[in-house]
Amino acid sequence: MPISARNQIKGQITDIQLDNIMAHVTVKIGENEIESVITRRSADEMQLKAGDRVTVVVKSTEVMLSKD
Amino acid sequence: MPISARNQIKGQITDIQLDNIMAHVTVKIGENEIESVITRRSADEMQLKAGDRVTVVVKSTEVMLSKD
Amino acid sequence: MPISARNQIKGQITDIQLDNIMAHVTVKIGENEIESVITRRSADEMQLKAGDRVTVVVKSTEVMLSKD
Amino acid sequence: MPISARNQIKGQITDIQLDNIMAHVTVKIGENEIESVITRRSADEMQLKAGDRVTVVVKSTEVMLSKD
Amino acid sequence: MPISARNQIKGQITDIQLDNIMAHVTVKIGENEIESVITRRSADEMQLKAGDRVTVVVKSTEVMLSKD
Amino acid sequence: MPISARNQIKGQITDIQLDNIMAHVTVKIGENEIESVITRRSADEMQLKAGDRVTVVVKSTEVMLSKD
Numbered sequence: 001m002p003i004s005a006r007n008q009i010k011g012q013i014t015d016i017q018l019d020n021i022m023a024h025v026t027v028k029i030g031e032n033e034i035e036s037v038i039t040r041r042s043a044d045e046m047q048l049k050a051g052d053r054v055t056v057v058v059k060s061t062e063v064m065l066s067k068d
Numbered sequence: 069m070p071i072s073a074r075n076q077i078k079g080q081i082t083d084i085q086l087d088n089i090m091a092h093v094t095v096k097i098g099e100n101e102i103e104s105v106i107t108r109r110s111a112d113e114m115q116l117k118a119g120d121r122v123t124v125v126v127k128s129t130e131v132m133l134s135k136d
Numbered sequence: 137m138p139i140s141a142r143n144q145i146k147g148q149i150t151d152i153q154l155d156n157i158m159a160h161v162t163v164k165i166g167e168n169e170i171e172s173v174i175t176r177r178s179a180d181e182m183q184l185k186a187g188d189r190v191t192v193v194v195k196s197t198e199v200m201l202s203k204d
Numbered sequence: 205m206p207i208s209a210r211n212q213i214k215g216q217i218t219d220i221q222l223d224n225i226m227a228h229v230t231v232k233i234g235e236n237e238i239e240s241v242i243t244r245r246s247a248d249e250m251q252l253k254a255g256d257r258v259t260v261v262v263k264s265t266e267v268m269l270s271k272d
Numbered sequence: 273m274p275i276s277a278r279n280q281i282k283g284q285i286t287d288i289q290l291d292n293i294m295a296h297v298t299v300k301i302g303e304n305e306i307e308s309v310i311t312r313r314s315a316d317e318m319q320l321k322a323g324d325r326v327t328v329v330v331k332s333t334e335v336m337l338s339k340d
Numbered sequence: 341m342p343i344s345a346r347n348q349i350k351g352q353i354t355d356i357q358l359d360n361i362m363a364h365v366t367v368k369i370g371e372n373e374i375e376s377v378i379t380r381r382s383a384d385e386m387q388l389k390a391g392d393r394v395t396v397v398v399k400s401t402e403v404m405l406s407k408d
């Protein structure tokens with residue numbers, strides 16, 4: 001199912017912290033770690049857990065750039 | 069200057085397309101390419117061009133996860 | 137491919153306006169129309185056109201509520 | 205008060221879950237359900253509760269499209 | 273019409289640049305200037321022009337913090 | 341470190357509420373108060389507390405406009 005969000009990168013969950021409404025998920029992508037905050041309900045329904053292979057999805061308008 | 073956005077990854081601009089109000093920038097990060105859409109004004113003021121080393125910055129609440 | 141974005145509603149494209157970097161797409165969903173602004177590149181790669189059946193996807197943290 | 209966010213659809217709250225900082229609200233719109241995550245403070249100040257008629261508001265740049 | 277977005281500040285438009293799909297609007301708020309990128313359609317329908325008194329609206333989850 | 345987010349305004353934290361995953365921070369900017377919801381981890385790592393001088397950072401595409 002192609003989606004208009006242009007950034008889709010495969011990785012593996014290394015950590016997941018669950019609260020009542022939100023969940024904080026860490027995903028290893030190559031040498032980098034990406035952090036994602038999603039709803040607890042999505043984490044439960046997708047049965048996310050450490051070790052899962054997932055795709056990180058980010059819209060291009062949400063990607064800022066900085067320069068040293 | 070630390071910023072609350074949790075994802076900050078270094079890369080290099082490989083392509084930049086400018087329109088009147090928006091700019092579409094492609095950044096190489098390891099084996100992946102990230103696309104960023106920012107304002108033309110920021111692209112101009114930061115003098116962004118292909119070859120520049122930049123940091124990609126994304127808030128964790130903007131990172132979705134999908135599972136095959 | 138399940139995705140963590142909680143709102144996924146099926147509809148049909150009724151109009152699409154293309155600019156150099158952005159595209160403005162109108163989707164009919166039941167009695168409502170939803171407007172989406174995505175990148176021109178995604179519109180091209182997905183070959184979006186009027187009449188296409190698509191799914192509108194929105195993260196729950198992007199949904200505001202107002203009360204009269 | 206017109207607002208620049210282009211998507212404004214009327215519905216009715218069917219469920220609300222409150223945590224310390226966030227609130228997860230479900231809104232019935234025609235045959236669909238939309239989920240919204242807002243701050244607990246807004247939920248309290250707007251006195252949101254099941255049965256309330258509300259308008260769901262979403263910026264067009266937050267609406268992604270996917271195609272089967 | 274109360275809305276769940278927690279930041280609503282009054283200001284005055286000082287500049288507006290229109291493109292086919294997007295519009296870039298500058299708003300003076302006290303001693304600061306805020307820049308807003310909205311759709312051209314909203315700018316047209318709201319008949320926004322320099323001198324207009326408007327309210328800037330931002331969701332709290334879109335406000336990042338940095339520290340020197 | 342210049343960043344592409346166009347709105348960067350200096351202020352002072354007046355209140356901070358911490359939950360397990362999220363933090364709700366209030367920042368005084370001139371006569372206005374801005375509310376920011378970030379991750380608890382960023383609040384901890386940046387050691388944010390009332391009285392801190394911070395810069396509020398908002399992307400222009402996240403700034404909506406309303407008119408009375």
